[in-house]
Amino acid sequence: MSMETLGNLLQIAVFGGLILAGALVILIWVKDKTKNISTLRLFVQIAFVPLIFLGLLIGPFGLPQNPNLGDAPRERLLGADLLGNQFPDGLSVPILACWYPNGRTVTCSVWQLQAYLFPFWDAGPGFGWGTFYSSNGLERIGITLGLMIAMSLLIGRAFCGWICPFGLYNDLMIRIRKIFKKPHLSFSEKTNKAIGQLRYLIIAAFLILSVILGSQAIVGTQLVGDTAPGEYYYSYFTAPFCQVCPMKPLCILVEVGAGAMNPLEEINHSTGVFYEAGYYVTSLNIIVLGLVTAGALAFRRFWCRICPLGGLTALFSTFYPFKKLALLRLNKIEEKCTKCGICKRVCPTQVTEVYEEKGGDVTVSGCMLCFRCVEMCPYEDCLEVKMARKTVLKSRNWLEPSESE
């Protein structure tokens, strides 16, 4: 083990320890946890922004350095060299933290899935991403999926509710709407359910598209010019979803603002060519972002109802057989419920199952475990949050009016 690796491990230990200590302090200090869920959630969401974007979460994994160009700006961040170039795209985490500007620390699982899916073997120089890494393709896709499943089982869609920066952006829109004292709109139950199903269609579509586009590298013909590995548009076509994702422009904006990325030039490490930051952003990204922003101003957590990444997380935490293994669950005790309907109304993604189900496990794919319902449920112990079958939060006789304004 080299000194660098050791140093990185130490860093991880220090950061991990700090986060745990922080969480512990919060849990002990905040006596009535349920009462402060919303505040706590906002705190966690904001705390994660620098961690994600400035690479402080686990430290950016080392990039293969281009000897001619020296360090990319991002690499001057803390803990740049962990694991060498074994796994240079960073940890796959189910939050919209974009690979394009800040990958190599934590990376959106959607990008990794698409990029590694095809070709998953090391097809030799010029074919697929295998060219740049010393790890092999099956390892990478295995680790991506494995991490994804492990994290989904650990806290499931709480990633969406508590960590995802795009979730924070959606919440920000709610706050902006509240400033103007405008009520939010709601979808009808049926539409909302249909939208929830739509995400799986999106997942299927972009995975298939990424295979088709990935295959052109093997076949040797290009549907569109300059899309072969290493060429100008390659990074677009290997991850088709990312070119419509509304988060990409925001991520770049944040990174540029934080000084972690040069607004005008960025190194393409495979070729050594400098690109402008704007190079990554497609016009589709901007259009979708505009639509989603407008949607989020009208509907609460608009994007989170169709987000394919949330769908993937839900797939590995709310469907059989993962359902049985997932650790973080929302539980309801039937007899305590008088069906007052508060949980249904306050739910930012309009989940109705918590209200409708008789009791027991009510964690469903649409639920992003923000626990607003637990906070607002006025009946003691009716709703419970269970971590590994242990109750960590439960609804209480809420006694003070909720100060959400």
Add this chain to the structure above:
Amino acid sequence: MKKQNTQKKYVPELSQKEIDELSNSIKTSSQKIVAETIKRMKESDKNRPKTMKYFDEMADLFGKREKEIIEAKKSGKKIIGYLCLFAPIELILAADAIPVRINSGWYDATKIGDRVVPVEVCPVIRSTIGAKMVSLSPFLENSDAIISVLTCDAMTKLGEILTDYTPIWQMTIPRIKDSDQALRLWIEEIKSIKKEIEKLTGNKITRKKLRRAIELTQKATKAFRRLQQLRKGNPVIMGRDAMLAIQTYIWDDVERWTKNTNKLCDELEKRVKNKDWSVPPDTPRVLITGTPMFWPDNWKVPSLVEEANPKGVILADEICSSERILNDPVGVDEWSMNDMLNAIGERYLMASTCACFSSTDGNEDRINWLITKIKDHKIDGVIYYVVRGCMLYAMEYTRVKKVLDQLNIPVYYLDTEYTREDVGQMKTRVEAFLEMLTARIDF
């Protein structure tokens, strides 16, 4: 304003002399009964909480509160009466009006009501009609308008009959709670009532005012829940006292009520600390469910239970003249006008466990409420109280009994009328039931 039709549609004309005679005689007897009931409450519990004094004062319907209401009316405030718990009192409070519930509990007034409706009709309704006919109730009399929610059949017609005297605002309530369109209809009703209230009072219900009103009732709920929490352990307060304290909420000033209930809770908390129980901890613990019981006359069931030999103690109930008044808070998400109105609508419609709703799961909400209360308050037996003519609660008995049998909780069906004569017969039954409970506890 529509011109009041002088021709009365339902009610026969009474001469002023007759009205005065009847109302004076009921008033005197009522005051005597209130005094006597409170005296009995004091006697049966030597260690009665001192802070109950405030509620005793409020319990005198022709006392302090009547004066206050008349004064408020003189100063230009509007009084808005309501008949069922579904009336959104937050809106009334937000418009600076005073909400009072006007269901009557006078036995003697039923006989006057019998001149208008047949004796088979629910006595609560007959008594309310009678009270109005002779101008008995200070709250009913001073109401500038009455919100009548079309819940059970009798209530539906009561509102119509009262149009002979006072402007009535009717609200349709859907008989199914669990559907989107039902909630939409109900929220529309709430919105139209809001307009009516604004028109009558001349005060616009603003966002800030409504928020303040909601927070006021939430604080009352908080105080109420504190009291309920204290009734979960060994009894520190007799059920009758707690029920009276809770019932005064329907005519008292909300803020003052909250303050005094908190004072009561403070005293009770001290008692818990000193292990100063009102009755021995092995006294059978009773829950009452069924039709509402209104002060002052219809207080016989709680009295019977807590004065019986062997004695029982009421720790919880599920009646809309007591715990149901305050059990559910308005849960607001965003404090926008729209969301507040939605929250009010949901609180009144969906959280209610009234038997007037029908659902394919057999009013599961009410069953759940009962099960929770039975477990929380460690109830030994349930008294299912029904007044003759209350069809809906009578019909739900079989359903409740089946569930409680499974839980091995004895339940007794006690039916009665608005009369004092059957107390002897009821006493035997209540005592037999309590003996049964004691035998079970002894064993």
Add this chain to the structure above:
Amino acid sequence: MISKSEKLLTITIGIDLGTQTIKVVILKDNLVLTREKAVSGFETSKVAKQVIDEALKKTKLSINDISHITATGAGVQMAPNPNSTISMMSADAKAGFYLFPKARTIIDVGAEEARAIKCDDNGIMVDFVVNERCAAGAGAFIEAMARAIEVKMEEMGPLSLKAERASSINATCVIFGESDVVSLIHKQESKPEIARAVFDAMADRISSMVHRLGVNPEVVLVGGVAKDVGFIASLKRKLGVDISIPDYPEYAGALGAALIAAKRAKRNK
């Protein structure tokens, strides 16, 4: 006078102040020493005292030998200085279970009131039903109907057994029942048939009461009306099960009270 060794035994009195008669049972160590009854009349408490005195006289005991008196019945507040009181249902349950240890359903039909009681395996009452308001399901109904067809009340039972077919009357109310009987008379029904109709109507009402609790054998019938063969036959037909009847069914309430008195006396020792 009684000997010293006997004094250690518990002697208790149970008194049942019914609507028409007052019954007294004296119990010594859970065995019946004597039974006594009298018509309650207008001065109930005076009569009650007399009945107790008479019963004591019979057994040659004085009131000081009695360790506990428990009163029951509709007129329980008129009882002369009882040590404790108990409800009729509990007394019936106690007596029924004492007389027939397998009893699970106990029916008590008295003069003005009918009751059905459900017991568990330990003889503890778990549920009960009382007839509502009108005495149409009780002994007073037979009395009124006997008057209407001009036979003695005691003769009603044997008379009804002679009936060849069943006719029906309404038993929701004594007054309505009486007018139904009159209309049967006008139809020229025979007396045995009318008598049977009366018992059938009563049994109908009582069996629907019992069905609310569930018919759990063994069914025990006590109370004054349990002496009436006509009623027993009708009730057996309606319930479809065999009915056990103790020797002195009308004393069941007093017996139960005496048994409870014994238990309470032991607890107080």
